[in-house]
Amino acid sequence: MxxxxxxxxxxxxxxxxxxxxxEVRRVVRLADPLLPYQARELLSALAQLALFCNGEGLPGKAxxxxxxxxxxRFIAVGCPNVRQSTRGNYRTRLLRxxxxxxxxxxxxxxxxxxxxxxxxxxxxxxxxxxxxxxxxGQPTEELRWGCKTLMALGLGVGLDSPEIIPLRVHDIxxxxxxxxxxxxATRGPRKREILCRRPWxxxxxxxxxxxxxxxxxxxxxxxxxFSRGTNTVTNFLARTQxxxxxxxxxxxxxxxxxxxxxxxxxxxxxxIVAAAGVDTLHGLSRILPFLRAVPAEEAARLxxxxx
Numbered sequence: 001m002x003x004x005x006x007x008x009x010x011x012x013x014x015x016x017x018x019x020x021x022x023e024v025r026r027v028v029r030l031a032d033p034l035l036p037y038q039a040r041e042l043l044s045a046l047a048q049l050a051l052f053c054n055g056e057g058l059p060g061k062a063x064x065x066x067x068x069x070x071x072x073r074f075i076a077v078g079c080p081n082v083r084q085s086t087r088g089n090y091r092t093r094l095l096r097x098x099x100x101x102x103x104x105x106x107x108x109x110x111x112x113x114x115x116x117x118x119x120x121x122x123x124x125x126x127x128x129x130x131x132x133x134x135x136x137g138q139p140t141e142e143l144r145w146g147c148k149t150l151m152a153l154g155l156g157v158g159l160d161s162p163e164i165i166p167l168r169v170h171d172i173x174x175x176x177x178x179x180x181x182x183x184x185a186t187r188g189p190r191k192r193e194i195l196c197r198r199p200w201x202x203x204x205x206x207x208x209x210x211x212x213x214x215x216x217x218x219x220x221x222x223x224x225x226f227s228r229g230t231n232t233v234t235n236f237l238a239r240t241q242x243x244x245x246x247x248x249x250x251x252x253x254x255x256x257x258x259x260x261x262x263x264x265x266x267x268x269x270x271x272i273v274a275a276a277g278v279d280t281l282h283g284l285s286r287i288l289p290f291l292r293a294v295p296a297e298e299a300a301r302l303x304x305x306x307x
Contacts, residue, residue: 154254156200
């Protein structure tokens with residue numbers, strides 16, 4: 001059985017597997033004698049979770065992947081193209097893996113509450129400028145426009161990879177005549193409409209306009225790629241040309257930057273929750289360490305309120 005685990009690899013040779021494969025195999029090798037599942041069942045579930053986390057820019061460690069929060073996020077948005085029954089099987093196996101690998105009190109038979117995942121830090125202004133320069137220097141038009149589209153969807157609308165993959169060109173709408181607001185209609189379990197942030201309206205509209213052909217329903221991101229797996233974004237970014245001293249383009253960090261800007265501009269929390277497509281404030285609370293402190297005098301004025 002150990003040999004079978006050591007030789008395991010997911011089908012399709014996804015780009016991120018080289019970064020997470022050793023940790024996946026190590027965890028399953030540790031847990032296999034303690035759980036009533038076949039090793040291939042554990043490998044399949046953990047591999048999908050690990051690849052999702054890699055695409056989100058999370059550290060390649062089991063203690064991050066197997067936190068309760070990350071598992072629930074993976075089940076909710078990380079495997080949109082699998083049946084509900086398969087999601088349930090993934091969830092059960094991953095929660096049992098977390099109990100064995102991370103430990104915790106399980107006398108009640110319920111999964112123990114585990115430590116939360118490491119949040120994605122927002123990009124600084126300098127990093128964003130470096131990223132845009134890197135995008136503009138990619139060797140092909142496909143890579144340049146693909147990266148521009150990802151940046152516009154992440155920084156302008158706060159979308160993550162599972163929401164970007166199924167988007168069609170006609171999901172991007174702009175007021176007739178141009179120059180007006182750009183609205184994105186998402187698909188899937190968190191279906192909603194979001195207004196793009198003003199600095200990214202032009203980029204997103206241009207990305208849609210260059211592909212707009214009447215009577216078709218082209219994909220917005222990678223329009224010529226018809227195999228839309230969970231690693232569509234990760235596999236694309238693996239083809240980009242790296243640049244010296246330029247941070248990686250990570251959708252989780254783009255979304256964190258978008259959220260941080262909304263909080264810093266003091267949008268009502270109900271607006272942020274609706275735009276982010278979440279049901280609770282728990283996930284948003286992870287942005288708090290990255291927000292600027294409010295000066296004492298301003299805080300006092302705000303707390304006292306107006307007449």
